[in-house]
Amino acid sequence: MNLLTAQLPGRAPRSGKGLTLGIWRCMLVAFVLVLSLGFTQVAVAQADPDREMSSAAPGITAEQWRQVRSGETGPNFRDSRHESTYNLINASGETWRILRNRWVSPFGLIAIIGMAAVITLFYVIVGRKQLDEPRTGRKLFRWSLFMRSLHWTVATLFITLALTGLNLLYGKFVFRSLFGDAFWGWMISASKVLHNYLGPIFGILLIVLLISLLKDNIPKKQDWVWFKKAGGLTGKHHPDAGFANGGEKAWYWLLATVGLVVVASGFVLDFPNFNQSRDTMQWANIIHAVGALGLTAVALGHIYIGTVGTEGSLEAMTTGYVDETWAKEHHNLWYEEVKDQAITEEELAARKSGDSSGDISASRPS
Template identity: 70%
Template structure:
């Protein structure tokens, strides 16, 4: 095949390629041009000095975020400050507090062991916790554990469960934790306040508390430390719940109900207060749970059945024991099955 003018054909091919390449780049060029035109119209003469002013807040209304009647700058420095506080201080604090408390409990248990009763049980029981108090305690305790687990998952779970299970399962876990935390939180707050009001009269400070602290709750010195219905250690836990716990509740309500007009700065402060208080209470709660279960003989029985043995009351709450010892009672022996009418003894099952 003879080509009359190869140069002209090559020229047409080059023009065709240039036009095709131009058509491919046209959408991106037009988009960039549109974006630049919009930026030039919305923010005229933007310079580095302008953005420094935006960051500092020394600008007029043209440089402010107008969404949802917001008065915040387009560059919100407080948001970055909140992120730094959360990642550099709050999260490490939680790991140190909770992990440190768990380690201390394990070391204490290995070195000291369980605190058993010095005197044998008498079998005579004293009523310590009413049905209503126990119902409130177990409801608050259950909600506390669920909220602690869901909160820890929201704060640290992505570093543990996301690499193990992948994004799909991790996403479902986060969603479930968030829903549970948001809906159970207000219920926990109401029940905790009711429980605190019911136990207030037992947790007022007294002179015996100083002696209890001096003797380390009986860990140092000889003899038992006198205490009323609640000892000084239990009172400390009560007032932590009444202060830090109430702060966690109030900050949680601020976060849970953003429809009452609180601003972004308020939400950021509420988040930090909520996280710090909740992490600190979770760490102390580990000690409370240990003492009330594995650490002290007889303590869990009291919150389970409502009754404690005389020996337990005399050893741990001697002043309260002196007030109520006359009401101690011996539980009835379990009923035995009547013998058969023919007089034969029942055979033991094989």
């Protein structure tokens, strides 16, 4: 059953366009609410700019660290929460700080900048991957309006979370020195609120997206050949590919594994009211940062290939249709299944003008 045309008994069917508009309206309302929370927190923080300095703790001495490690700390160093056995000054916190500052942060930055540099160098040397044959002007349906809306919503949330996360991790080294404490205070507060509130929404929609795409991303034998030929970068011919090629499947399973680990660790950090220990929160933070930085680096490659890197790829996720030549060259096995369904640009224009949800009613073979 088509997800967009399903309806409850006795209820009029709702068009795909109306459903998509409803999804975008809900997302817009949620975004406005989250943004308002950010401005509220900023206003509270700016009302008392000296609050942080007045509550800052003095430096910890070597003797105090010795007492913490030996268990000799008194009640002044204890967590005040009920039945807490943690020290406010604790060795595990120092271990977390070292891991985060000496390993995760620098190597994460190296991975992202390195990936961006490799992509730029590749584009300068190789350039855009053009179609080998001229376009035929005949179109094949590839993505429904619902799937395109879901994809762009998840992508927008991913980029927002990546930018706010990078700001939380590295922003103070750039923006604080450039714009001063006032702007930096607003920026970091807004980033924190957006990251914390949009994260769970991203997690839920990512699961919906993964479930929707599972059938097309089951690994097959031709995927190994696709990787051996570097997706067509080596050799004279494009490697065989079905609806999803080897690279797309790799990105899917990276999101289905590392992505879900990042989501799960984010939930642990976002909702610290389920009796998580401090050690659990610290490890969740390290896992979340490592996974998110790795995904961000790989996502740069996915974004490049799907936009400026390959001719015709972006059209699939903007219009829902691809040119026959593009399908034949990049997804030849899928093309053989659906080539009889190709329509001309005139037929496509007539279909869209006659039915505002025209591409939603189309379907592709299983």
